[in-house]
Amino acid sequence: MTLSVNIKRRLGDFALDVSFDAPDGVTVLFGRSGSGKTSVVNVVAGLLRPDEGRIALHDRVLFDAGAGVDVPVHKRRLGYVFQEARLFPHMSVRDNLLYGRKASGLKGQGDLRRVAQMLGIEGLLDRRPARLSGGEAQRVAIGRALLSEPEILLMDEPLAALDAPRKAEILPYLERLRAESGCPIIYVSHNLAEVARLATHLVVLEDGKVLKDGAVSDLLSDPSMVRVFGVRDAGSVLTAQVVDHADDGVTELKVSGGTLWLPTVPAEVGSHLRVRILAQEVLIAADRPVGLSALNVLPVTVLSMKRGDGPGVIVQLKAGDDTLLARVTRRSADALGLHEGGTCFAVLKSVAVAPADVGGGLQSG
Structure with missing residues (x-):
């Protein structure tokens, strides 16, 4: 220490x-x-x-x-x-x-x-x-x-x-x-x-x-x-590696649970980044969605569910080696049949991750 x-x-x-x-x-x-x-x-x-x-x-x-x-x-x-x-x-x-x-x-x-x-x-x-x-x-x-x-x-x-x-x-x-x-x-x-x-x-x-x-x-x-953090600021941090910069203005990132596509990230291919994903920007789908504009769909397992006094539920999800948080309503959680150990899909719009929430300076390899 x-x-x-x-x-x-x-x-x-x-x-x-x-x-x-x-x-x-x-x-x-x-x-x-x-x-x-x-x-x-x-x-x-x-x-x-x-x-x-x-x-x-x-x-x-x-x-x-x-x-x-x-x-x-x-x-x-x-x-x-x-x-x-x-x-x-x-x-x-x-x-x-x-x-x-x-x-x-x-x-x-x-x-x-x-x-x-x-x-x-x-x-x-x-x-x-x-x-x-x-x-x-x-x-x-x-x-x-x-x-x-x-x-x-x-x-x-x-x-x-x-x-x-x-x-x-x-x-x-x-x-x-x-x-x-x-x-x-x-x-x-x-x-x-x-x-x-x-x-x-x-x-x-x-x-x-x-x-x-x-x-x-x-x-x-x-x-x-x-x-402590507040429901609006609650979220998670994923470590990602830059795979490619596509011609249409998006960057391909590799995370332990799959692939993320974000608006162009100014980092070299092969470099490692941190990506902060807010809980309120994560949607949950019972089945893999089709015909959806969101590019980022990760298979996940429900680790835990924390119900507050209000209508919201914080769902902790396992995506590969990473942990995500999603903030949904009780009604949505019940309609989807979410439960600990259950599998589902986390959906994230590429533009939902702000440039300020992507950081570099991590050691590669």
Whole structure:
């Protein structure tokens, strides 16, 4: 495990009591505002001292209340990216990037060129922050944190201050960061689209406690978590491989349960992607449909059915090695005779998957 956190801290009337292990990759701390996400990150960073507990990074203990260990912030070897870029306005982008090294006691320019290329800011090095867009400034802030050679990167809702176009601009760079940086990342978010694209591990916080944690694909397709994620945002994440780009403007993707056709995906043939499929966009058919405009039809098995207080039913479906969620009415579920262990077909319109719900940066093979 990369990071082990087991801490308690009282903040007025709010009690933080959190325990989780974060493996390599991107661990997202998810929850509503006030659930304790930023407090957890600040505890890991050393900006907030726990009342009790222990924090270990790799084999290095950062905090242990019982042993009297509390490593100072500047010796924890971490990079912190805030919601705002917090760049020095009087410095060039190059000098802002290198400040991270100086602040950490490092000499030279390190991997400046590699980091700048990875984040797409190599053409911005001589600019001042006032001449940067919000997305560019945030990429510079990430680069500054990376050049401090951290053992772990902490990111507190780094896209929260950006509008939708700027978020769409920076997400591919974050996916590349996940694949290429070699630095484990703790990422705070309450945006499920970001979670689906970036997370490898998910920790769901509620009222200062860990409600559930695990692989992102498992938690997003867990019917019991729909109340947390919301019925409109509930869905699942599939890993897909690009097979072909057809002349009529659709891309063929291979998933474990069959084939998906989506509007042209800007990715190379053979590359691996994540595809987020919302439960409300999945239809269920008792028999394989014919004479239907929807291109995507996957044979599935019903794993479970969760009936709420209202007219809706969340149906958990097995498609190959993947798990899908479908949101249907009780009337439809009864008319189709859906039951655990039964077989049916999941139907998805190609245009139902938004471009923002298709992410890359996954290792091939």
